[in-house]
Amino acid sequence: MSTGKEQLEVEDDLVESDDDGTEAPVLEVAKTNLSKRRTIDNLLEERRLQKQLADYDFDL
Secondary structure: OOOOOOOOOOOOOOOOOOOOOOHHHHHHHHHHHHHHHHHHHHHHHHHHHHHHHHHOOOOO
16 A cells, blocks of 8 residues: 555656557548448449339330
8 A cells, every 4th residue: 555655756758649650540441441331332322223223114
């Protein structure tokens, strides 16, 4: 147990930097995932429209 009078040693060597390289890959993954999602959404919409067109009864 601590009595509160002990001096704690603090290391000042740890300095946070903004360019640690962790944010850029996260943004890149998010952009890639969004791009893939948009592509999938477009393909699903095209498939849905093709099905509606095939189901539509019309004479040429």
